[in-house]
Amino acid sequence: MKKLINDPQNVVAESVEGFVAAHADLVIASDNPEVLFVSRAGGAVQGKVGLVSGGGSGHEPLHAGFVGVGMLDAAVPGPVFTSPTPDPILAATKAADGGAGVLHIVKNYTGDVLNFETAAELADAEGINVRAVVTDDDVAVQDSLYTAGRRGVAGTVLVEKIAGAAAERGDDLDAVAEIATRVNAGARSMGVALTACTVPHAGKPSFDLGEDEIEIGIGIHGEPGRRRIPLAGADEITDLLLDPIVEDLAVTSGDQVLLFVNGMGGTPSSELYIVYRHARAQLEAKGVTVARSLVGNYITSLEMQGASITVLRLDDELTALYDAPVHTPALRWGV
Numbered sequence: 001m002k003k004l005i006n007d008p009q010n011v012v013a014e015s016v017e018g019f020v021a022a023h024a025d026l027v028i029a030s031d032n033p034e035v036l037f038v039s040r041a042g043g044a045v046q047g048k049v050g051l052v053s054g055g056g057s058g059h060e061p062l063h064a065g066f067v068g069v070g071m072l073d074a075a076v077p078g079p080v081f082t083s084p085t086p087d088p089i090l091a092a093t094k095a096a097d098g099g100a101g102v103l104h105i106v107k108n109y110t111g112d113v114l115n116f117e118t119a120a121e122l123a124d125a126e127g128i129n130v131r132a133v134v135t136d137d138d139v140a141v142q143d144s145l146y147t148a149g150r151r152g153v154a155g156t157v158l159v160e161k162i163a164g165a166a167a168e169r170g171d172d173l174d175a176v177a178e179i180a181t182r183v184n185a186g187a188r189s190m191g192v193a194l195t196a197c198t199v200p201h202a203g204k205p206s207f208d209l210g211e212d213e214i215e216i217g218i219g220i221h222g223e224p225g226r227r228r229i230p231l232a233g234a235d236e237i238t239d240l241l242l243d244p245i246v247e248d249l250a251v252t253s254g255d256q257v258l259l260f261v262n263g264m265g266g267t268p269s270s271e272l273y274i275v276y277r278h279a280r281a282q283l284e285a286k287g288v289t290v291a292r293s294l295v296g297n298y299i300t301s302l303e304m305q306g307a308s309i310t311v312l313r314l315d316d317e318l319t320a321l322y323d324a325p326v327h328t329p330a331l332r333w334g335v
Contacts, residue, residue, distance in 0.1 A: 001203045008200040012036070012057045012077055019064060023329040026068045030091060036084075037092035038064040039074040049167040049176045050074070050096030053105040053160060054089060055112050056081040058199070059220055062157060062299040065330030071164035072105075072328075073098075080199050080302075081221045083111030089119035093128060101129035101173035105159055105180060107152030108136040109221075131173055133180040135159055137187045137310065139248045140217030140225050151219050154262045154299045154310045155187035158322070161331065165324035183318065188245040191308030192237055193218035193225070195266065197301050216240050220264075220301045234271070238278040241309045246286070249311060253287025258294065258322065260310035265300035267307055272296065275307050283311075292322055298330065 005011050013033060020029045020038065030037050037054070044050060053063045054076030063075035073096035078084035093102050102123065106116045113134060120130040137155030163180035171179070193215040196205035206222035209215060214237065217225025229240075251257065261276040263269070272295050280290050291314055299308075314322075325334030 001198050001200075003198070003200060005200055008203070011200045012079060015057070016064065016077060019329070026327070026329055027064065030088070030095075035088040035091040037074055037076045037088050037095065038067050039092065039095045040067060044073060044096055044098040046098045047100055048098045049100045049171065049173050050093070050098055050102040051105060051160065051164055051167055051176075052076070052089070052092050052096050052102055053156070054078065054084050054092065055107050055109065056083060056221070058302045059299050061297075061330035063160075066157070066160050066328050068326070068328030069335060070168050070324060070326030070328070071160050071331065080201065083109065083115050086115045086118040086122060089116055090122045093119060093123045093130060094126070097128050101131065103163065103167070103173060103176050103180065104130060104132040105156065105163065106132055106134045107156050108134050108149055109152065110148065129173060131177040133159065133163075133177055133184060135184050137184060137189045138219070139188050139244050140190050140219070151223075153191065153220055154189045154260060154308045155184060155312065157298045158187055158258065158260065158310065158312050159183045161326060162318055162321045164326070165321040168324065179321065183312065186249070186313040186318075187310055188249045189308050189310040190241045190245055191218050191220070191225075191264065192216050192241060192306050193222070193264065194231075194305040196222060197265070197304040199302070218306065220299065222301065222304070234274045235278045238275050238309070239282065242279050242282055245309060245311050246283075249313060251283070251286065251288055251311065251313065256289045256291040256314045256319070257283065258292040258312040258314055259283065259290045260294040260312070262299055262308045262310065263297035264304040264306040264308070265297060266303040266305040269296065272307055275309065279309055291319060
């Protein structure tokens with residue numbers, strides 16, 4: 001294992017320390033390392049719905065990279081590929097509370113769901129109104145080692161962006177939750193792995209994948225996908241990801257969509273744009289308008305080589321909220 005780390009047990013703490021130091025104008029970390037979370041440098045915005053998300057580390061820039069104006073108010077990084085416990089989630093919820101309630105955005109993994117539920121119950125006991133939206137945009141598999149139902153993957157980024165814009169414009173908690181639910185319902189994703197990743201404390205690849213093999217439908221923790229096939233050209237692989245999305249979302253001629261091609265951490269931008277090129281052409285051939293685009297590494301799996309495609313069906317309101325100003329370490333425009 002070759003990684004730029006010191007002690008594998010300190011990877012998350014040292015990474016967060018460096019992240020906060022690099023973006024001190026935008027974010028701060030909690031004082032107590034036992035309840036580690038990252039929040040907006042200016043503190044909770046009074047009168048605004050707070051947004052909190054989190055989960056296992058290793059998916060950077062998700063989630064801490066999306067803390068800031070127009071997105072999250074706080075993010076909770078757990079150990080690598082392991083859910084944070086309820087205590088830091090509760091602390092982050094309290095830090096994000098500006099008096100208008102807090103929305104938890106939770107990826108559909110069993111540990112995340114249970115621990116966020118517990119934190120919400122504790123917050124409610126302290127007088128904080130909490131709602132939760134669970135993301136489950138992955139069409140690859142219905143159930144996995146980590147979930148009951150579909151996994152929450154790259155669509156989570158779009159939920160955080162669009163719901164964050166709704167909160168920023170002053171929507172109340174019910175309205176922000178409804179927007180987040182709409183985005184999740186209108187988004188579908190599917191990914192591919194060309195190589196496995198190595199969890200620092202494990203010291204070896206999380207699964208075996210031959211030099212001439214790829215895994216279609218992989219999860220962001222290295223969970224198995226739909227099937228393992230011989231390596232193919234980029235266009236063929238793109239079709240294997242896009243076709244199930246189009247079918248499941250029932251995309252039809254005349255629809256307007258956001259096309260999001262995400263890197264898993266070890267894939268260069270040049271390859272992501274090759275995937276985007278073919279995916280866009282295939283959608284346009286079906287009469288679908290690609291109204292907005294996002295390409296890059298936004299929800300990763302450590303150093304895994306691979307990519308995911310997400311398609312979100314847009315309407316005028318969702319488009320305007322996506323376009324709204326955002327200023328975070330990993331996503332910024334219009335500010």
